[in-house]
Amino acid sequence: MVKKFSMLALAGLIALPAVASASAGKAPQDLTSKIEELSRQLDALKAQLAKQNETITEYGNKVDDMGEMLDEKSESWDLAARFKFYGDFRARADFYSANTVFSPGTPLLMTGVDPATGMPTYGSQATGDLSNDTIFTNRFRLNMRVKATENVEFKARLAMYKVWGMESAFRDDSGTIFPQFDGNTTRNPSDNALRVDRAFVNWNNIGGMPIWFSIGRRPTTDGPPAHLRMGTDQRMGIPIAYMDYPFDGISLGYAYAWGSEAMGTGRFRFCYGRGFEDGLQGDSASSKLADTDFMGIDWDIMKKGPRFWTFQSFAVTNIFSYPNFQDPLINEFFGDAEMSGMGDRKQLGNIFHTSTVYMDRISNLNYFIAAGWSHTDPNSNGLFNDFVGMQMGTTGPNTDAEDGYNVYLGVRYDLNDMGLKLGAEYNYGSQYWIAFTPGHDDLYMSKLATRGQVFELYMIYDLPTGEAISKYAKTFVRLGWQYYDYNYSGGFDWNAKPYDLDDEKFELQAMGINPVESANQIYLTFEAYF
Numbered sequence: 001m002v003k004k005f006s007m008l009a010l011a012g013l014i015a016l017p018a019v020a021s022a023s024a025g026k027a028p029q030d031l032t033s034k035i036e037e038l039s040r041q042l043d044a045l046k047a048q049l050a051k052q053n054e055t056i057t058e059y060g061n062k063v064d065d066m067g068e069m070l071d072e073k074s075e076s077w078d079l080a081a082r083f084k085f086y087g088d089f090r091a092r093a094d095f096y097s098a099n100t101v102f103s104p105g106t107p108l109l110m111t112g113v114d115p116a117t118g119m120p121t122y123g124s125q126a127t128g129d130l131s132n133d134t135i136f137t138n139r140f141r142l143n144m145r146v147k148a149t150e151n152v153e154f155k156a157r158l159a160m161y162k163v164w165g166m167e168s169a170f171r172d173d174s175g176t177i178f179p180q181f182d183g184n185t186t187r188n189p190s191d192n193a194l195r196v197d198r199a200f201v202n203w204n205n206i207g208g209m210p211i212w213f214s215i216g217r218r219p220t221t222d223g224p225p226a227h228l229r230m231g232t233d234q235r236m237g238i239p240i241a242y243m244d245y246p247f248d249g250i251s252l253g254y255a256y257a258w259g260s261e262a263m264g265t266g267r268f269r270f271c272y273g274r275g276f277e278d279g280l281q282g283d284s285a286s287s288k289l290a291d292t293d294f295m296g297i298d299w300d301i302m303k304k305g306p307r308f309w310t311f312q313s314f315a316v317t318n319i320f321s322y323p324n325f326q327d328p329l330i331n332e333f334f335g336d337a338e339m340s341g342m343g344d345r346k347q348l349g350n351i352f353h354t355s356t357v358y359m360d361r362i363s364n365l366n367y368f369i370a371a372g373w374s375h376t377d378p379n380s381n382g383l384f385n386d387f388v389g390m391q392m393g394t395t396g397p398n399t400d401a402e403d404g405y406n407v408y409l410g411v412r413y414d415l416n417d418m419g420l421k422l423g424a425e426y427n428y429g430s431q432y433w434i435a436f437t438p439g440h441d442d443l444y445m446s447k448l449a450t451r452g453q454v455f456e457l458y459m460i461y462d463l464p465t466g467e468a469i470s471k472y473a474k475t476f477v478r479l480g481w482q483y484y485d486y487n488y489s490g491g492f493d494w495n496a497k498p499y500d501l502d503d504e505k506f507e508l509q510a511m512g513i514n515p516v517e518s519a520n521q522i523y524l525t526f527e528a529y530f
Contacts, residue, residue: 086472087142088529094443097131098174098484098519101501101508104128109512126514130174136164137189137443141197151205155219159186159197167191174516176445176491178438179330181323183245183275187221187439197221197246210255218249218273221439224310225359225368228412229423230441231460231476231527238269238298240312242355242372242406242448244437247294249273264304271298276320287344290318296353306361313354316436321346321381321495341387341511342495349378351434351494357408364416370408374434376401376494384432386497388507398497404433408448419462428453431488431498438492442482444521451488451498457481474529484519 102108107122114121139161147153163170169179169190180190186197200216221244222230223237230236237244238251253269276292296314303309322342325331337343355372376383382397389395412423429435429451440446447454458480465475488498489508499507501517508515 083144083146085142085144086470086530087140088527089141090137090139090525090527092137092139092443092523092525094135094137094524095133095522096135096444096519097129097521098516099129100126100514101505101517102126102128102514106509106514108509108514110510120510122509122512124512127173130516130519135170135443138162138164140194142194148201151203153202153204155198155200155202156196157198158194160192160194161186161189162192163189174444175513176516178323178492180326181438183247183323183438185246185326187244187246187441189443212253212255213250214253215250216248218247218251218271220244220273221246222441224308224357225370225408225410226441228359228366228368228410229425229456229458229480231421231478232474232529238271240310240355240357240370240372241408242353242370242435242437243312243314244435244439244441244446244448245275246439247273247275249294251298258302262304263302264307266302267300269298271296271314275316276318276323287346289320289345289347292316292318292320292347306359306366308359309356311354311356314352316351316353318347319349319351319383319494321348346381347379348381348383348494349376351376351383353434353436355406364414366412366414368408368410370406372406372408372433372435374404374432376403376432376434383494384497385495386507388510391510402432404430404451406430406433406435406448419464421460423456423458423460425456425458426453431500434494435492442521443523445484445491445516445519447482447484449491450484450486451491452484452486454485455483470530472529474527476527478523478525478527480523482519482521482523484516484521486515486517489513489515 104125104127106126107124108126109123110120111123112121113119139159141157141159143155143157145153145155166189169177169188177188178184180188186195196217198217198219200214200218202212202214204212206212219237220239221237223239223241223243224235226241226244227234227236239245249272251269251271253267255265255267257265271294273294274291275294276289278289278291281288294314294316296312298312299310301309301311322334322345324345325334334340334342335344352375353372355370357368357370359366359368361367378384378397378399378401380397380399382399384402385398386395390397406427406429408425408427410423410425412421414421427448427450429449431451433449433451435446435449437446437449440448447456458478460476460478463475463477468474486501488500490496490498496511497507501508501515
């Protein structure tokens with residue numbers, strides 16, 4: 001536009017001599033009026049050009065301001081872009097029905113002996129079998145990761161897990177579900193609070209080598225091979241599923257390659273954690289306690305595609321008789337020997353644990369084989385004590401070492417064209433088997449802690465919900481059935497002897513325990529990962 005007006009003005013100036021020449025025969029006043037008119041036109045052009053220059057300058061200043069604003073926002077966007085958020089939501093429905101050892105009305109909890117008849121007297125009665133036709137739960141988890149420096153990264157997961165219609169744990173007449181404590185928080189339903197499930201810092205590439213250090217609330221739940229039946233198809237925790245226990249600690253790891261295409265890569269970790277803090281105690285205080293610590297190794301021997309073999313071995317030192325519960329009233333109840341039968345918290349010795357799992361896939365068939373071994377090293381307080389025999393004076397605390405073992409097998413066949421996965425699992429635990437699984441995801445009783453056998457069938461169906469928005473996106477339903485068949489009492493318990501459910505009913509009756517003999521559980525989930 002500026003160029004157009006400038007050319008007009010130039011053309012007018014060039015035309016002046018021609019106009020003057022052409023007007024030579026006209027009157028001088030005509031020539032003068034023409035010149036004045038051209039001068040007015042030139043002044044008008046100059047004024048218009050000046051106005052346009054002001055407009056251009058104004059827009060230029062705005063562009064500069066926008067550039068500065070974008071630079072500032074770019075810094076903010078770069079800062080915000082360092083944070084990655086992703087998560088999952090699960091709605092779950094469960095049906096549960098259990099057959100117990102004693103029928104309704106059976107006398108329980110021996111209080112003494114009737115001197116007239118010589119028969120035992122009891123303080124309560126069995127309520128019979130257990131059932132819950134429906135229970136609904138919601139679980140929401142939010143993951144975050146961010147780099148502080150090139151080699152230092154922070155990872156965290158917040159979790160909410162609650163029962164529909166409740167802001168607390170649900171009623172449990174079985175007496176087997178642990179109240180909330182450090183080893184099951186965020187893993188058992190409670191209220192709608194968003195709690196810290198995981199929070200740790202990784203320092204990677206230390207000294208330019210494949211070595212890392214990690215510290216914080218550890219990723220120690222839903223370990224392999226749990227991801228197969230949970231439908232995530234990628235490892236969700238570090239330890240093998242026999243160690244499903246949230247805790248705080250550290251790890252030091254080393255990554256390596258075998259140098260063989262078939263063997264792939266591997267990782268070796270030394271791990272340490274705190275299971276119970278003894279606190280500040282006086283030198284002469286009664287019932288002094290020591291810290292309960294976890295320490296051991298986790299070795300991913302090899303990983304190549306779906307082929308994966310891992311091994312772990314750890315010790316639990318100064319194991320407690322019961323943990324520190326979140327609710328002080330529950331702690332007080334456990335501390336009252338007359339009410340709970342437990343009394344003051346004690347430390348009972350050490351427990352050693354070793355397990356391994358091998359996973360692979362042949363065409364569309366996924367499979368795994370796992371095995372575990374537990375070993376007790378009791379102190380004078382004993383582990384797996386026969387409390388009935390101790391009460392009757394026929395035996396003392398069990399200071400003998402006891403060994404337990406477990407086998408765990410599973411397959412899953414993927415019908416990828418249909419978005420369908422069909423799976424089956426089986427596990428068996430011996431009388432003195434111990435699984436550290438208070439953080440299990442079976443709602444009622446941990447299947448891997450079962451002293452007996454568990455069968456499970458399940459299906460996973462990937463819902464046709466359209467194109468995935470992110471790499472984390474996954475939406476599916478899971479439908480499963482579990483059958484529990486118990487041979488011995490207890491599960492995630494090392495205080496009392498695991499009594500035979502067929503041959504030691506008197507001991508169970510005397511202790512006031514009516515254990516589950518068999519149970520059926522059906523679950524249905526709707527899950528979205530985003």
